[in-house]
Amino acid sequence: MKLDLRNNRDFLSGLMFIGIGLGAILVARDYPVGSTLQMGPGYFPTALGGILFLMGLHVMIQGVVKKEKLTASWSLRALAILPFSMVVFGFLMEFSGFIPALVVLLFLAAAAGGESRFREVLVLTILLTAASTALFIYGLELPYPLLKGF
């Protein structure tokens, strides 16, 4: 049987841990390590990076031995749209104000689900925007402009 590593859950996990561990060690090279008595800022991260590297190696080998496959189901659509919608929200908060940011976020988020109807989303957006404005802007007095730059 051919060894398929692209779908091997623990091999990939191990790879990730090794990557993070090595990355930590590489970046921490710029920080003075010091001695055990007088630890410098580089001591702890370097040690952790090393530990993580070893653990990653172990997990990776386990993966090759056990051959567990990835199981959880993907929603590529949600995975792409939801983080994007957050970025858009952050951007609009800066340049257009609270209401546009929220409206766009809600529409994008609903689109991530893929089974929403336009009318339903519209009602939901109006209700939630009104409720959030009342709660956060008037209730908790958060200092965000409702509209900006128009």
Place this chain on the structure above:
Amino acid sequence: MELFNNLILGFSVALSVQNLWFCFIGVLLGTLIGVLPGIGPLATIAMLLPITFNVPPVSALIMLAGIYYGAQYGGSTTAILVNLPGETSAVVTCMDGYQMARQGRAGPALGIAAIGSFVAGTICTFFIALFGPPLAEMALSFGAPEYFSLMLMGLVTAAVLAHGDMVKALAMVVVGLLLGIVGTDVNSGMSRFAFSFSELTDGIGFVVLAVGVFAVSEIVANLGSTEKRQVFTSKVRNLWPTRDDLTRCLGPILRGTGLGAFFGVLPGTGPAIASFSSYMMEKKLARDPSRFGRGAIEGVAGPESANNADAQCKFIPTLTLGIPASAVMALMLGALTIQGIAPGPQVMTEKPDLFWGLIASMWIGNLMLVILNLPLIGLWVSLLKVPYRMLFPAIMAFSCIGIYSVNNSSFDVYLAAVFGLAGFLWLKLECSPAPMLLGFVLGPMMEENLRRALLISRGDPTVFISRPISLSFLIATVIVLLVMAAPAMRSRRAAITG
């Protein structure tokens, strides 16, 4: 006598109109999110954390705690009526609770869950009042080596008892520790892992990480799954269990409370372990074990008491030692820190109103849950019929506003989006993120105490084993590791956590 004075102080704080109100909001919100599968107390508390800025510390903690134990309670409602755990701790309740519902006994199942939780809550309130102060006193004598060893023990137990593979969970703890390092090093003033982002010099925000990893990635995962919910439609009548039910359940409730309290005090364990142990225990003790899984009321009473006891006793190590016993408790400490209160054993002596007010509010909150929720069952049932496609955009909106409002910073929202992706990757690779969060919180504290311990001992690492308290923590850590790595325990552990 001091115990009663303390409790009186606590009740005088908790019974103020403002605190009663926050307690009420907390348990109501907690039950709501407990009932709804797909959103847990961790994400909710993380979202609400920034809002507690404007609230006095006691009220903030009372509300957040209410969300936590309210959620345990709400989770059982969903388990009984829908055969779906609203919270992970309610997995066990599904087994006999749903069977009872199918036999037309949903009412008594819900009733006994409420009664068991209330009894457990009452006992644990006294338990905390009794054991909190001596523990805090002991903790005051802890030096840097003791703290380091204790944190190590907490992190290892958290990882070992987490869902899934042990080494992966330990590795996730280390990932959390590394994330905790990001920002300015307190000793040297050097900026670490901040790259060229000025926003990172203060470190990664707790809310950013928690909401990104837990709320956002949960939604992505939920949207990918095709599981359908089916609400048990038969009417819920007569919530009160019969006299026979009550006598049957007395033992399981008390034993469940004991188990829950035990696991609660242990740092790192979750309520699911307490409730599962209680279920196994009742099944072993029962005269006719074959009834279990077919609607045995003891199988609801025991685990429900256990998970509530666990939830409450988690506050003991958290408040007396200043070390979060679980990811949710880390958020509680985060709430304290936001208010400018440094967590630790001194909280009890310097802020007695905060400590005792919170303890007393938990008892009041449990009472509210019993009184309010039984009549509100109908409302919760109808809420279960709200489709997820209406729910998750709302969760997204509150998450984003919550993250933004911590520092009024768009950068935080971008960072949370990145953690959302990372969280999903971890979910996919079955690397449980809860131990990571604990590592993240403890990381800076651990490094600080490690440095200080070695400075005091002039660089001699034997300081950790030459001091008796520190040594006993380390021995306990090694025992936990060895026991859990033993082949016989491995399969049992798989049965409990898997």
